[in-house]
Amino acid sequence: MKDLTQCVVTPKVKTAGFETLGIGVHRGSTIVFKNANAYASRAQSGHDGYAYGLYGTPTTRTLEAKLTALEQGIRTFLLPSGQAANAIAIFSFLKSGDKVLIADTVYPPIRDFADSDLARFGVDVGYYDASNPQDLERQIDMRTKIVWCESPGSTTMEIQDLPRIADIAHRYGALVGCDNTWATPLHCKPLTLGADFVTEALTKYVSGHSDLLMGSVTVGNENLIAPIRSTLGRLGIGASPDDASLVLRGLETLGVRLSHAASGAQALIEWIQKHPIVDQVLYPTLRDFPGHALWKRDFLGASGVFSVVFQPAAAPHLPPALDILKTFAIGNSWGGTRSLMAPIPVKQHRSVCGWTGADPVLRISVGLEDLSDLRADVENLFADVAARMG
Numbered sequence: 001m002k003d004l005t006q007c008v009v010t011p012k013v014k015t016a017g018f019e020t021l022g023i024g025v026h027r028g029s030t031i032v033f034k035n036a037n038a039y040a041s042r043a044q045s046g047h048d049g050y051a052y053g054l055y056g057t058p059t060t061r062t063l064e065a066k067l068t069a070l071e072q073g074i075r076t077f078l079l080p081s082g083q084a085a086n087a088i089a090i091f092s093f094l095k096s097g098d099k100v101l102i103a104d105t106v107y108p109p110i111r112d113f114a115d116s117d118l119a120r121f122g123v124d125v126g127y128y129d130a131s132n133p134q135d136l137e138r139q140i141d142m143r144t145k146i147v148w149c150e151s152p153g154s155t156t157m158e159i160q161d162l163p164r165i166a167d168i169a170h171r172y173g174a175l176v177g178c179d180n181t182w183a184t185p186l187h188c189k190p191l192t193l194g195a196d197f198v199t200e201a202l203t204k205y206v207s208g209h210s211d212l213l214m215g216s217v218t219v220g221n222e223n224l225i226a227p228i229r230s231t232l233g234r235l236g237i238g239a240s241p242d243d244a245s246l247v248l249r250g251l252e253t254l255g256v257r258l259s260h261a262a263s264g265a266q267a268l269i270e271w272i273q274k275h276p277i278v279d280q281v282l283y284p285t286l287r288d289f290p291g292h293a294l295w296k297r298d299f300l301g302a303s304g305v306f307s308v309v310f311q312p313a314a315a316p317h318l319p320p321a322l323d324i325l326k327t328f329a330i331g332n333s334w335g336g337t338r339s340l341m342a343p344i345p346v347k348q349h350r351s352v353c354g355w356t357g358a359d360p361v362l363r364i365s366v367g368l369e370d371l372s373d374l375r376a377d378v379e380n381l382f383a384d385v386a387a388r389m390g
């Protein structure tokens with residue numbers, strides 16, 4: 001081989017015997033075939049075969065296999081973000097004239113996707129009261145193809161009665177999809193509660209270090225594989241093996257990070273609840289939280305994300321007071337090692353149930369810092385809000 005050829009061709013080195021605990025990062029667009037026949041029949045390689053980099057590499061397939069096992073599903077697809085996972089999962093099953101019913105408490109960008117894009121393509125978009133399956137029953141009809149859930153609901157944490165919702169949806173032949181990002185596949189298994197497919201924003205707890213974006217869709221039924229896989233192929237959507245490798249690393253410590261975050265959240269909440277500027281804390285482990293009984297029945301644990309509703313006189317003073325924080329960072333997304341706070345307006349993202357609490361609500365994600373530093377930050381913040389009230 002001449003030098004310039006040598007520069008391009010990858011020499012074979014021995015890989016047998018290189019048994020590591022993790023999978024390497026397999027990058028690839030081109031898949032090389034042994035001969036012309038193998039190339040000609042590449043479309044018959046099946047879901048587990050390799051035909052083109054877009055459809056998966058050993059690295060992305062390893063993460064998909066781990067998630068499939070944890071979700072108790074039959075196949076997982078990776079996407080470049082949690083939003084993409086939600087939007088594409090919903091999109092794959094709809095056509096003009098169909099109807100989709102979405103929980104009123106859903107992650108707001110999904111409302112935007114439904115109201116802008118699904119509506120533009122002639123899909124009838126409706127919202128139902130996440131806490132009241134009877135409202136779903138009132139609105140569902142034979143045109144309804146998807147019932148979309150997210151439990152707990154975005155910011156306000158309503159727990160949905162998934163088995164009852166699935167029962168209603170299936171009577172009308174609709175599929176049930178559920179965004180499981182808060183609980184992660186460790187603490188809730190929507191496919192075992194009646195959902196047909198489940199999505200995760202792996203960006204949050206599963207990757208766990210605020211350094212990448214990725215999403216997953218896991219299906220519980222063979223018939224759902226082809227529609228999603230072919231939609232991903234036609235739209236040209238795949239996930240980076242480098243990022244998948246980081247998610248695989250994060251997933252190994254998910255269990256200890258989640259337990260730590262949940263116990264930190266519980267400890268902070270005990271103090272927060274007693275503060276006079278606080279109206280209520282929204283967190284499903286709390287005995288007086290409306291969804292507590294359902295959470296106890298259907299979930300295997302909590303995470304470290306909760307929301308604080310302030311007294312009406314205090315709430316408007318929250319955003320400027322956040323500048324006092326030293327340990328908490330101010331920002332969106334959550335589930336990383338660093339604790340975060342974000343003031344979230346709720347009312348503008350609800351069309352069915354409204355929102356009677358004060359806006360904005362404070363969303364808190366507890367990370368891995370020393371609890372005494374977090375507690376000091378919360379104390380300073382609340383004292384500053386109280387001082388601004390005069």
Ligand SMILES: *Cc1c(COP(=O)(O)O)cnc(C)c1O
Nearest residue numbers: 081082083107181201203213214
């Ligand atoms: C963050 C989030 C998403 C979107 O995930 P990205 O990876 O940021 O696009 C979807 N659903 C829920 C519940 C989320 O919290």
